[in-house]
Amino acid sequence: MTITTEKGSAEISTMVPLIGDSSFIKACYGKNEGRLPVWVMRQAGRYLAEYRAVRKNVSFLELCKTPELVAKVTTDPVNKFGFDAAILFSDILPILEPMGFTVTYESGGPTVAPAIRRPEMVNELSAYDVRDKMSYVFEGVRAIKKRIPDVPLLGFAGSPFTLACYAIEGHGSKTFDSVKQFMYCHPKESAQLLEAITEVTIVYLQEQVKAGADAVQLFDSWSGILAVNEYREWSLVYSEKIFKALKSLSVPRILFVNNVSPYIHLLRDIDCEVIGVDYRMDLELAMNELPGKAVQGNLDPNILYCPQAEIRERVRAMLGNLTRLDNVIVNLGHGILPDIPEESVATFVDEVHAFRREV
Amino acid sequence: MTITTEKGSAEISTMVPLIGDSSFIKACYGKNEGRLPVWVMRQAGRYLAEYRAVRKNVSFLELCKTPELVAKVTTDPVNKFGFDAAILFSDILPILEPMGFTVTYESGGPTVAPAIRRPEMVNELSAYDVRDKMSYVFEGVRAIKKRIPDVPLLGFAGSPFTLACYAIEGHGSKTFDSVKQFMYCHPKESAQLLEAITEVTIVYLQEQVKAGADAVQLFDSWSGILAVNEYREWSLVYSEKIFKALKSLSVPRILFVNNVSPYIHLLRDIDCEVIGVDYRMDLELAMNELPGKAVQGNLDPNILYCPQAEIRERVRAMLGNLTRLDNVIVNLGHGILPDIPEESVATFVDEVHAFRREV
Numbered sequence: 001m002t003i004t005t006e007k008g009s010a011e012i013s014t015m016v017p018l019i020g021d022s023s024f025i026k027a028c029y030g031k032n033e034g035r036l037p038v039w040v041m042r043q044a045g046r047y048l049a050e051y052r053a054v055r056k057n058v059s060f061l062e063l064c065k066t067p068e069l070v071a072k073v074t075t076d077p078v079n080k081f082g083f084d085a086a087i088l089f090s091d092i093l094p095i096l097e098p099m100g101f102t103v104t105y106e107s108g109g110p111t112v113a114p115a116i117r118r119p120e121m122v123n124e125l126s127a128y129d130v131r132d133k134m135s136y137v138f139e140g141v142r143a144i145k146k147r148i149p150d151v152p153l154l155g156f157a158g159s160p161f162t163l164a165c166y167a168i169e170g171h172g173s174k175t176f177d178s179v180k181q182f183m184y185c186h187p188k189e190s191a192q193l194l195e196a197i198t199e200v201t202i203v204y205l206q207e208q209v210k211a212g213a214d215a216v217q218l219f220d221s222w223s224g225i226l227a228v229n230e231y232r233e234w235s236l237v238y239s240e241k242i243f244k245a246l247k248s249l250s251v252p253r254i255l256f257v258n259n260v261s262p263y264i265h266l267l268r269d270i271d272c273e274v275i276g277v278d279y280r281m282d283l284e285l286a287m288n289e290l291p292g293k294a295v296q297g298n299l300d301p302n303i304l305y306c307p308q309a310e311i312r313e314r315v316r317a318m319l320g321n322l323t324r325l326d327n328v329i330v331n332l333g334h335g336i337l338p339d340i341p342e343e344s345v346a347t348f349v350d351e352v353h354a355f356r357r358e359v
Numbered sequence: 360m361t362i363t364t365e366k367g368s369a370e371i372s373t374m375v376p377l378i379g380d381s382s383f384i385k386a387c388y389g390k391n392e393g394r395l396p397v398w399v400m401r402q403a404g405r406y407l408a409e410y411r412a413v414r415k416n417v418s419f420l421e422l423c424k425t426p427e428l429v430a431k432v433t434t435d436p437v438n439k440f441g442f443d444a445a446i447l448f449s450d451i452l453p454i455l456e457p458m459g460f461t462v463t464y465e466s467g468g469p470t471v472a473p474a475i476r477r478p479e480m481v482n483e484l485s486a487y488d489v490r491d492k493m494s495y496v497f498e499g500v501r502a503i504k505k506r507i508p509d510v511p512l513l514g515f516a517g518s519p520f521t522l523a524c525y526a527i528e529g530h531g532s533k534t535f536d537s538v539k540q541f542m543y544c545h546p547k548e549s550a551q552l553l554e555a556i557t558e559v560t561i562v563y564l565q566e567q568v569k570a571g572a573d574a575v576q577l578f579d580s581w582s583g584i585l586a587v588n589e590y591r592e593w594s595l596v597y598s599e600k601i602f603k604a605l606k607s608l609s610v611p612r613i614l615f616v617n618n619v620s621p622y623i624h625l626l627r628d629i630d631c632e633v634i635g636v637d638y639r640m641d642l643e644l645a646m647n648e649l650p651g652k653a654v655q656g657n658l659d660p661n662i663l664y665c666p667q668a669e670i671r672e673r674v675r676a677m678l679g680n681l682t683r684l685d686n687v688i689v690n691l692g693h694g695i696l697p698d699i700p701e702e703s704v705a706t707f708v709d710e711v712h713a714f715r716r717e718v
Contacts, residue, residue, distance in 0.1 A: 174533050177661055177696065180659065180661035180664075181661055181664045184661060184662060184664060184665045184669075185664060185665065224639070225639070226639065226659075227638050227639060227657075227659045227692070228639070228640070228641045229676075230659070259618065259621075259639075261620040261621040262618075262620040262639040262640045262641070265644070279586050280583070280584070280585065280586060280587070280618075280621040281587070281621045282587045282621070285624070298586075300539065300585075300586045300589070302536055302539035302540055302543060303543060305539075305540045305543055305544060306543045306544065310543075317588075333586070337536065
């Protein structure tokens with residue numbers, strides 16, 4: 001099944017398998033007949049000893065801006081657990097910085113300042129050269145591909161709505177009421193803000209792919225607080241615009257919406273390959289709503305606090321429930337939590353890889 | 360349409376319309392042919408001048424425990440806005456007090472102490488006589504019925520899972536991770552806790568109905584953070600048990616699940632009359648999933664920050680989208696927010712009452 005070839009790069013002279021033959025990429029196109037691919041949202045994160053060691057010496061933002069460290073923390077968990085895809089270590093918020101925001105990370109979560117509380121502030125945002133200002137990210141992508149050329153690498157960005165949530169609220173929130181109020185009261189400026197973020201995001205993801213990313217994921221962390229019509233108007237149209245702009249690059253495009261269930265019927269026609277499903281929604285139901293698409297998900301990360309045998313059982317229960325497997329990428333249904341034992345992650349990966357449909 | 364009769368109570372000697380002929384009760388049974396009934400979750404709350412005036416002199420918990428004040432704050436918004444149902448002013452947490460918890464209300468939200476962090480603590484909870492310890496609630500119900508005998512009155516309780524969330528976490532949370540971890544790790548004690556709360560809740564709601572409540576609503580505020588199987592196991596079975604125990608009382612039973620979409624297919628068969636739908640889910644889709652049931656919802660409360668003309672337009676858009684109206688109770692899709700203008704509430708009610716299907 002795996003074809004080896006020589007990748008046309010002076011830096012990579014060894015024989016490497018074609019990324020397109022990986023279980024991850026094949027599953028994105030609904031054509032995986034091998035074992036199930038698995039990766040974990042936030043797989044390079046605080047639960048990992050190697051990550052915590054790196055963070056003893058650098059702040060979160062310094063880490064994001066140091067390509068060699070980005071490559072190290074991105075590849076460490078892949079090497080340790082045998083994940084079938086790597087995901088660029090970065091954060092969704094730094095692309096806001098050159099627009100005129102200060103992004104800081106504290107224990108209580110990130111803050112973005114100044115928060116947009118008056119509609120006029122949208123006009124004051126700066127256009128900027130993404131290739132230049134975000135070059136540390138693209139250098140990071142290249143450094144990762146040097147280390148693990150044969151593992152599919154996901155680039156990513158936050159969805160425009162999710163980034164706008166932080167830009168308007170200034171920090172995380174349970175319900176982002178001030179964001180809704182702003183968008184209901186100032187539809188023109190809201191569209192302008194979402195459009196500006198969309199434009200930056202398109203170049204940002206295009207450049208990640210050009211630097212070596214083999215797939216891209218759009219993280220829509222906060223749309224799950226919207227009514228259906230507002231989801232369509234404030235979020236979906238911008239995700240669609242981004243995906244259309246990436247289509248010609250021919251890499252799988254993944255949309256993860258945290259709390260996707262209320263909107264799943266709207267995602268049937270979005271031009272992307274994979275829908276990431278959060279832990280709440282039944283994965284088989286999601287698949288049935290999305291003919292022609294792959295699905296990614298969706299074990300509740302809290303299950304990784306269970307005893308190892310129970311983790312295995314719940315992985316089997318989730319996968320055993322599915323009528324198709326060729327279009328499934330296994331993941332958690334939310335980012336992994338900081339104090340989950342590494343042993344449980346290994347168990348999770350092992351059980352996914354061991355899973356075979358009993359016929 | 361409205362039949363007047365003499366209610367068989369010495370306290371009510373005036374001629375009053377049959378509650379069963381009200382648009383609210385008829386809609387619960389899918390038989391409303393008149394104008395649409397409307398009420399609002401938290402309609403007796405801080406957005407209301409009369410409520411804020413009462414709260415200048417008493418704490419939240421004192422208010423809950425003073426039947427005459429309960430009757431005043433319950434009936435004020437009904438008299439002011441012409442809501443088609445009243446809902447008992449109270450909170451979901453006080454029934455935890457006699458079990459051995461201290462419930463306090465501060466600006467950051469309620470706290471329940473001691474939080475259950477060790478499974479053994481479940482065994483230390485006290486059984487108690489609900490009729491005695493919660494008598495202030497039932498007196499409140501009787502006092503309300505004296506003031507507005509011809510308006511349907513909803514009694515309510517929190518769902519066992521939602522109450523267990525507070526009992527285990529000790530306070531509100533975005534994701535209640537510690538609750539999930541407790542329930543995954545201690546299934547036996549979790550079931551015991553949920554069962555204990557269920558038993559109390561059954562008597563609590565039965566007594567509310569006996570005191571005069573014409574319908575009951577179970578508020579499941581936090582199940583929306585659960586995977587489907589956990590929703591079934593940790594929440595739905597207890598809601599079902601409560602509803603079964605209330606069946607013989609022949610009052611409409613309403614289940615409100617905040618973020619109901621991932622579980623809506625499981626609610627098709629639950630033995631109750633009405634499903635309350637949060638603002639996220641398309642109301643017509645919900646209705647289609649629930650043949651034989653009424654639906655209640657579901658405008659995003661943030662829409663009440665919009666200009667009045669826009670509020671009216673969004674109400675018409677929501678209702679105009681529905682293929683049936685005889686089983687619809689209009690509400691917000693979440694509790695009303697404290698700084699929403701009263702004018703907007705009046706507009707909302709007025710537009711619902713003015714709505715007629717254009718044939």
